[in-house]
Amino acid sequence: MEKKRLLKGAEAIGEAAIQTGCTRFYAYPVPNQSDLMEYLIQEENNGRGLTVFQAEDPLAAFFMAYGATIGGARVLTAVNSVDLPDALRAASYFSAADLPLVCIVFTQSGPGSGNIYPEQSDTLAALYGTRVGDGFAPVLTPSTPTDCVLATNEAFRLAETYHVPVFILLDAACAQLTETVDFSALKIHDIPKNHPTIKGENGGQPVKFTTLALDIEKMEERKEALKEKQARFLGEEDGSYKIEGNENTTLVVAFGIAAIQAKRALESFQNEVNPCSLFEPTSLYPFPKKALQEAMSKANQLFILDMSNGQLAELLKPYIPEDMTLHTFSTTGGAVPRVEQIKSWIQQAL
């Protein structure tokens, strides 16, 4: 295949999943997410070794994925914001059964049916919703199509390494954002499949997958194992990020399409204000807190830009020093922050 491909964010995820050895995709078509599904169906028809299946509803898609994973497949699933609760319910079972899953959440404006335009208002739901019953799930937040490729590959690595569900939050604008992805310049890791399967080795004994543990001691053991796994995960993984201009006293934090717009705004400043740094977390769990704290140690003005009613600021709160001057700016309802808006917001504050 060609080394360079012009791809949308949603398509870049699909292409990366295929190149990472994903063999099955289960989903229910909904706006934004269906761009990924349609790309994968096209590639299925091109004989790329992946089977796409349209389930009767999003929850069924997740549990078909559960069965196929137990059967030995490497599975990708996707939902939009409206069906995030189904993804969280499934995440609880994947966590309990120590199974890998990669789920793409195309975030749009909510609550309720809302609209299909981009928002980042599912950030905390994904971060904390996956903690049902003390389960946990890495949460990645790529922005550009190139980042989507890397995040998808990383998601499968995390899922297979720790046998956990992994969520990629992609706002509807990033899903549509198109750029040329140079695959020859990207390192796509070959990820060995090592999760437990139904016909796997079990010392000659039948293999059982159950998340039910009526015995308190047995459940305690499971919870202890989950705790140890989470501690190992947090000890080994730092959380990815991108930073532009590391030495400035003004720091902007944003992710997804907000980070792309912030970067454009900062690049367009021509000595109008002092240069600003941009910190873009591309992983929210684990959160790259050391890198953020280091960036913040050089800054005295912090700007937090997101597309929700302040969820990113709420998430960053524990890491912000008391003497930091904090400014927050949000757009909601599906509106992407415009470059001019961001410029005037920063200029007014400074």
Place this chain on the structure above:
Amino acid sequence: MELKFEQIAGFPKSLSETPQHFCPGCTHGVNTRLIAEAIDDLQVAGDIVGVCGMGCSALLPDYLDIDMVAAPPGQAIPVAVGLSHEIGEKGLVFVYLGEGDLYGRGLSALFHAAIRGESLSVFCANNLNMGMSGGHLSPTSLLGQKTATTPNGKSTVKYGVPVDFTRLLLNIPGVSFVARFKGFTAGEIRKGKELFKRSLQIQKFQKGFSFVEILGICPTNLELPPPEAVKQVKSAISGIYPSGIFKTPEVGITL
């Protein structure tokens, strides 16, 4: 003269020796044994995967010595579908679950799997109530039946008339085999094993969707001694949930 002995009965190889939690008189124990015997007769223990639902069937992984997956409430069929997509070429997949789970929150998945003609054998234990949750109303509970959530009896006004879900499957082209037997009468129990075997054979050779419903009793929640529960249920379901083979690719067993 040397006497030759042939074993005609015994403890099924696919049945584990773990003591079962089922209440005295419950039909689940019979069903579990019949499934184990069917698997042994067909010699498919190494190739088969069972998926159980939530409720009294949820501990089946402990009772069958075969590969098993316990599914979340309402999701046994999707889990089995995913498994069947992955291993169906070389193995068999069956689902065993209660009617509260299957006809309640699992109903959509059941019908969609049937419509697609998924390669599955679905065995539904219909004991007219949601047993493990504490004897609550199930979609097949009979009119007037007292349950934990209908202490004055199930009424048409609130919950409608019970529907025979088994026979609703008959008009779906993707469904190859539909049958029902009573898991509490000796004659039908014997034939029940043949129905399980037929279902698995159909899956193996024709790759169709097959469905067997087992009518059961739940003496604990009916608050009756088992013989009395059998008598009452037998008379109450007469004409509503008849036994028989309703759809089959070929004629063989009759009830």
